[in-house]
Amino acid sequence: MRRSRVVALSVLLAVLGSVSLATSAQAACSSGTFCGYDAASYVTKMYQISGGSGTTISLADADKDKTTSAHNKTTKYYCGVNEQLFADHTLYEFHPGEDVPSLNSTANNAIDHYDVKNNTGNCVNPI
Ligand SMILES: [Ca+2]
Numbered sequence: 001m002r003r004s005r006v007v008a009l010s011v012l013l014a015v016l017g018s019v020s021l022a023t024s025a026q027a028a029c030s031s032g033t034f035c036g037y038d039a040a041s042y043v044t045k046m047y048q049i050s051g052g053s054g055t056t057i058s059l060a061d062a063d064k065d066k067t068t069s070a071h072n073k074t075t076k077y078y079c080g081v082n083e084q085l086f087a088d089h090t091l092y093e094f095h096p097g098e099d100v101p102s103l104n105s106t107a108n109n110a111i112d113h114y115d116v117k118n119n120t121g122n123c124v125n126p127i
Contacts, residue, residue, distance in 0.1 A: 028048075029045070029073055032073060033048045033050045033073055034048070034050060034070065034072050034094070034114065035071045036059075036069075036070045036111070037067070037068060037070065038067075039069065040068050040102040041069060041101045041102070042071065042099075042101065043069070046063045046066060046067070047060070049114065050074060051076075051114075052076075052116065053076060053117055054116065054117075055115075056115050056116075057113060058112070058113045059111070059112060059113055064111070064112045066109055067080070067103065067108075067109070067111045068102065068103055068108055069101050069102055069103065070094060070099075070100050070103070071099050071100075072094040072097060072099070072100075073097070075096045075097075076116050076117060076118060077093055077094065077116070077118070077119065078093075078116060079092075079093055079116075079117060079122075079123035079124065080094060081112060081113050081114065081115060082110045082111060082112055083112040083113065088124055088125060089126075089127050090115070090124055090126045091103075091106055091110055091111060092106075092107040092111070093123050093126065106127055
């Protein structure tokens with residue numbers, strides 16, 4: 001009986017531990033910035049960026065083709081762009097304040113840079 005209570009308590013602590021980890025990962029993305037993560041549900045933050053409208057923000061080579069989830073904690077639109085040989089394509093337009101826990105199969109693991117815009121519909125070659 002005592003042993004099963006210890007096991008139950010251990011399981012409860014493990015669950016609480018993972019919840020607080022996920023919460024701290026989200027809290028680590030500051031207001032006014034855009035954060036990209038390597039895994040779904042904002043796990044393993046790779047970058048935290050920001051820029052004015054008209055800015056292009058290139059990701060480090062190590063972070064290209066790896067974004068799976070993202071927080072847009074800015075007031076701007078972020079065009080997630082895939083760089084291709086003949087024409088770049090916007091795979092996903094992140095709206096101001098949008099949280100994306102898991103990108104669709106087109107955009108997942110394909111974004112190379114972001115174009116920052118004040119208004120919707122201004123992303124290059126949207127898919
Ligand atoms: Ca790419």
